[in-house]
Amino acid sequence: MQFSMFEKICFSFMLAAWIAWGSNLIGNALVHAEPLQVAAFKIEGGSETAEKPPADQATGGSDVSALLASADAIAGAKTFRKCKSCHTTKKGGKNRVGPNLWDVVGRAKASAAGYNFSGVLKGLGGAWTYRDLDAFLASPKGFAKGTKMSFAGLKKPRDRAAVIVFLRALSDQPKPLP
Ligand code: HEC
Known part of the structure; x- marks a missing residue:
């Protein structure tokens, strides 16, 4: 049997198309590609990463801010009893x-x-921001290794927030909350 050049070209195209389609089908059957549930890696500055709002240099950080908003200065005054012997x-x-x-x-x-x-303490530098106070009160020695404030620290973030709100009120012009 003789094929014309045109027929041969047609056949080879059909064959190529069939191989491409067939291997795609087999490939799909073998490999189950599940769509990723979460991004495999986070892109800096992308919308996936919840960026922290920039900390206000004068008054605060973002870590304690949420707690400060609901903190109770009265409770803080009670917690401050632990500090009264020295302050x-x-x-x-x-x-x-x-x-x-x-x-x-x-x-x-x-x-x-x-x-x-x-x-x-003199070497720490800067002002007492809400964030730094929170870190210092959580662990005075951890925040300022070698400090002479011999106080173990307030372990509960809520206690610290309350004391900080109490400290904030000790002013003619209390600083704005973060
Ligand atoms: C045993 C005594 C003692 C207790 C209790 C104590 N402190 Fe202090 N505090 C100190 C000393 C001493 C310093 C100075 C530290 C230094 O110079 O290293 C200090 C420093 C500080 C400072 C820094 C003040 C500044 O002007 O820089 C803050 C704020 C503070 N204390 C808050 C507290 C709070 C709030 C509590 C209670 C939760 C507390 N302290 C409990 C002894 C104490």
Whole structure:
């Protein structure tokens, strides 16, 4: 049997199409490609990653902000009993074992008048933001290794938020909440 050139070309096209279709079918049957439920990797700055709002340098971070909004200064005053042996809270109050804490929120760290801070606290730099206060009160020694504030820390975030809200109120002009 003789085929014309045209017929041969037609056959080879059909054959190629059949192979392509057939292998696709077999391939699909063998490999079950499930669509990914979650992105395999996160893209920086993409909408997948919930970016934290930038921390306000003067007053805060984002970690404690949610708790601060609902924190209770009265509960904070009760928790502050643990601090009272070392800290006074009145305006112009004297320094005890620890410095007076009037207007401490937003104040430069280690700047209470007439108090002799440890080198560690002086070396921290910056102001007491909500975030830094939260970290310091969670673990004074963890946040400022070598601090002379011998206090184990407030383990419960809610207690810390309450105390911080209480501290914030110790001011003629309380700093805005984050
Ligand atoms: C055993 C005494 C003691 C207790 C209890 C204590 N503190 Fe202190 N606190 C200190 C001392 C001492 C310093 C100074 C630390 C340094 O210079 O290293 C200090 C420093 C601080 C500072 C930094 C003040 C500044 O002007 O930079 C804050 C804020 C603070 N304490 C809050 C608290 C709170 C809130 C509590 C209770 C949850 C508490 N402290 C419990 C002794 C104490």
